[in-house]
Amino acid sequence: MITQLTSRTLLKLSGNDVQTFLQGQFSNDINALEEGVVQINAYCQHQGKIIALLWVMRQNNDYYLSFPSDLKAIVTQKLNMFKMMSDVQITDLSDEIIQLGLIDDNVKGGLSNFKLNQQQSLALVKSADKFDLSDQSAWGKACIDNAIAEVVLKTSEVFVPQLLNLDIDELGVSFTKGCYPGQEVVARLHYLGKSKRRMRIFECDSAINVADKLLVLGSKSTKASGIVVRCVKLEAKFLCLATIEIEHEDKEITLNDAQGARLTKIA
Structure with missing residues (x-):
């Protein structure tokens, strides 16, 4: 089953410093990210509240960030603000690349496929014309069945990672990777006891x-x-x-x- 994810932005980040830069910005361990998988990351403010929940992917030395489009201005501004003099280039591919949500399915033909969980994956394609697309509800149900949280503009800076179960099995938070915005608050909540x-x-x-x-x-x-x-x-x-x-x-x-x-x- 294939769904076109029409309301998600796709940013490509490249450059000599991109891995180090992202490692210092996001909640998960970017250094451990393998090709072909989606890594869930919280982009937090200093109080540990999630500004955006990002799907991060790696292909060769480039990284791709997928997240709800109503947060594009906020996320892009924050990334640009913190990269400062780093060798990092940020390119918006939202109008060039189509994001497809796959449920128990795959696409072939030199396309980029990234596994989100045992049932779902994300494909990045140039055109969706040849695919028989299903409606958005099937993808939404699969996300709920697999407890894939979403943060949009109206819920930005509302949740800490623990509220969205991102700490369980370190799905979206690494407690050994080092510093990132809000890390002290998130870690303190983790080590002080159960949410x-x-x-x-x-x-x-x-x-x-x-x-x-x-x-x-x-x-x-x-x-x-x-x-x-x-x-x-x-x-x-x-x-x-x-x-x-x-x-x-x-x-x-x-x-x-x-x-x-x-x-x-x-x-």
């Missing part, structure tokens, strides 16, 4: 939107008990990834207010 909130999968009979709040009656939190991270409509139901207080994850959860639609945790 009180985690990302889970929910379903609902009513419409769900990214950044909607999850509320639990009886929670003492001064903020919402959780936040919707990504969602997809599947026939009559909506499926979503959302953060939730672990203490209350199996209680009655409603959307946005106490009289809101009820969410059911399924994983």
